[in-house]
Amino acid sequence: MRQSTLLIPTLREAPADADTASHQLMLRAGMIRQVAAGIYTYLPLGWRVLKKIADIVREEMDEAGAQELLMPAMQPAELWQQSGRYSAYGPELIRLHDRHGREFALGPTHEEVITTLVRGEVSSYRQLPLNLYQIQTKFRDERRPRFGLLRGREFLMKDAYSFDADAAGLEIAYRRMYEAYHRIFTRLGLNFRAVEADAGAIGGEGGTHEFMALVDIGEDTVVACSDCGYAANLERAEQGRRGASFSLDSSAASSDKSEIESLHTPDLHSIEELTAALGATANQLIKTLIYKADNGQVCAVCVRGDHEVNEIKVKNHLGVDSVELADAQTVQKVTGAPVGFAGPMGLTIPVLVDHDVAQMPSCITGANKQDYHLAHVRPGRDFTLTQVGDFRNACEHEPCPRCAEGTLHFYRGIELGHVFKLGTKYSAPLGAKYVDRTGQEQVMMMGCYGIGVSRVMTAIVEQHHDANGVIWPASIAPYQVHIVPISVKDEVQWDLAKMIYDRLRQAGIEVLLDDRDERPGVKLKDADLMGSPFRIVVGKGAGEKRIEFKERGTPEAASMTVDEGITCILNAVNKM
């Protein structure tokens, strides 16, 4: 395309309200513009990229045997009432009334619609399995839309739903999607990890992975092994192998036969204050936190002073929907002391003890008495170890819980997609049943599989840019080649540029020709910003049919003949 005919409004400066590299660059390169908070127009350049991402997703979904369809954005509220999500979804669900006063939701996801559809059309085991997907605009009224396309209120999503006769079928469908996602994100040039994740609000019966792009602006912490494929969200990551992470020598420590010693610790509440005052290290202390579950149950959780309680693990252990730190009044009531002096000894509430605490030879804990702590406390001797488990976050550099050699590393990540085993969460309440081989009625087993298509674009830009602009992977570049004649008024330059343009287009390559009468600096800056993988500058050498060829992301341009340049590009494109 000739650049002068296109709407690519580049900006010299990053707008003040854009606070991530990807958001700034997408605005500066003329790819997107905000219409309202979290609501964007994709300009021609951005839309070309988004379409290419969607096409790669579509190809791999089709290849994996999924069938594309399109469901409506407007969903009758009754469907959401049947699944029980109409109230549960909260203010993120956009609701509206039609002219007759009937309630609708704008779909943030389509479990209700697809399950109702399949309930109506599928009745026999012979019609299963099915995997149905769509690439569609979704709506979610985020409380704080931010980071450009990363957390928007209207966004493009691929959502797939599998229907199987039994758990074995679901396992196959899930695995097939898991592998398709690997292919998709690899083709998109992303550095990603598939991590074990907690099922969260969407629910399901276990078995869920999130595909995370590893980027600095990540909203989540990804824990991954240096050696094996193990990776998990921090909220889900298991702690390292027992014992291996423990820095004190347990045989030496077990010789500590000292009696418990009472320490006067006025105004020392935090681990930091205690270690400083007592000359101890954090891993010699027990941190005891009092939690209250949504069912009213109160318990204590003990982790080592250098560890963090993982509330998801506590909640899952208790079998409740949520837990939160108890208020000061409750703490006073169950420990007999204000916040900051709790310890496991003498408590009458359940005490959840982390594995690493159970292995401590001797430790310092709160005395359940204002301004006092206790030293030389020995787990098992001085308090019982009836509920020992994994109640803490994994730590960086600790041994991998899965393999023999690896250690855990932490990364920032953003979610690109996820795969979920839903089981019968929707098929049971919505009545999606089939008749099996023996004539028995059975509830279908479902999975759901999402990819945030517009979010993926953000992740790609975060991973592929430099100070001057985007560096597109060739698979999704809006144009593969950018031709920049230094002066369009110089006939020799212009004719040569035009000739290269025509030849590359005839070879099926997408070429952007900068035919604008602008200063060379402006044009080269724009080219870097837009980030085509290959740039050809036609300047003074045009008379000798020489050009400057440069791959975006490499520091130096190379002078070569036109034929050499075209060969370079054809070779590179054929390799893609």
Add this chain to the structure above:
Amino acid sequence: MRQSTLLIPTLREAPADADTASHQLMLRAGMIRQVAAGIYTYLPLGWRVLKKIADIVREEMDEAGAQELLMPAMQPAELWQQSGRYSAYGPELIRLHDRHGREFALGPTHEEVITTLVRGEVSSYRQLPLNLYQIQTKFRDERRPRFGLLRGREFLMKDAYSFDADAAGLEIAYRRMYEAYHRIFTRLGLNFRAVEADAGAIGGEGGTHEFMALVDIGEDTVVACSDCGYAANLERAEQGRRGASFSLDSSAASSDKSEIESLHTPDLHSIEELTAALGATANQLIKTLIYKADNGQVCAVCVRGDHEVNEIKVKNHLGVDSVELADAQTVQKVTGAPVGFAGPMGLTIPVLVDHDVAQMPSCITGANKQDYHLAHVRPGRDFTLTQVGDFRNACEHEPCPRCAEGTLHFYRGIELGHVFKLGTKYSAPLGAKYVDRTGQEQVMMMGCYGIGVSRVMTAIVEQHHDANGVIWPASIAPYQVHIVPISVKDEVQWDLAKMIYDRLRQAGIEVLLDDRDERPGVKLKDADLMGSPFRIVVGKGAGEKRIEFKERGTPEAASMTVDEGITCILNAVNKM
């Protein structure tokens, strides 16, 4: 694809609530399912067709120099308030509030968003012209959704917007879209006419064509010439050439020197009653109707007894927004008689006289006196002809208003798309201006160009079906070839069917293989219903490598060898 793996839920019977052939067939062929009134899911088969239609639209838009982008469905209400449409659009505009109470509209069209975008990004004549389009889900809360996809509340639309420096530029953009639309609807296999249309509520400064598919279920009447390209909506069509349509011989008639005669016509109100009682023909009578405009103005309109008043023409002549028939009280007041006895003689309100009335040599009219009519009334002699014009609908078989030879014919039509010259209707209130060559600020000239993509699918099915199912044009068939082995359990048949399937797919052809263990009658009925252009039946002749080849829509299948059948298909597909 193997049919057993696909969700194509065909139905033997047409659902009771589907009242048009296209709606019935799309449901029966398993292409669509209703989610709520006017809101549909496109099942895999229907979605394949819709994507192909969208791709043809996209190719021709790109070819015409338009650039694709994507604007959001959620539009801030403020934009609609600025254009003045927020209240004017009425209940068809779906409105909602976000979690912060801010008002939004779900876009039924995007003039406000695109004009605001271009206002912000374009400031110089050097950035013009521009033509920006999207293919996007639109929302319109129809009072009575019906005919399946024809009048839906959520539907797929292509909308394009052109921005030019001046009227000459707009003319070029308009013409380019007009021609692109011709190519699009031709490629889609549609029988259509581009008709002159009234601008309607969307407004604009004149210059609008509707592209109408000629189908029996059409909601509009299309008037088209048998010889030249003239076509118009009935509301807009000009009446035939003066004089030529008049059945009485004017020279003979002008010899009627008779004096006016008063006729006692008690209880004779209608043209039918009068002609029956008086032994006259309707074209000897003047029909006089009293209209009231929205500004309060009252006038009489006279057309011949066999003609119909065209209110759009009356409204345009008066320069008002709307007219309606006056109530009985007003008629009594201005004519001195009850409804049914009005005539042009002696009225003190303006009298709009249709051309054909002005040419009548002698006629019968109401006497403006209860129970009386007048005969031998002569226009020009007995009432003045100060406001003569075209105030009636065109009539079938009358001469074409444009060419010398043709006559007008009437068709039922449904709108596929339209092209509008908007002029400055949106650019002026929303402030979309640019600086011209001389440094002067100018308002941009806009056009808008819509195609109802899902509506187009309905029109295609209406025009391409028989009693057994759809007959897809090859350009948009979900699968080009349908292979039906009579028995999948017969190894010879199955192996041959599979071999043909593989060979055609390797040649890049989209093939559906009916691998279901169903009775032959069921499979052949389904194949007809789904309407692939070519069908290959593999039956008893499989041992001799013979098949039955049939083009959908032709009555007879032909027996031939596999190689002949494949050659037939390859030839046909290459010709497309």
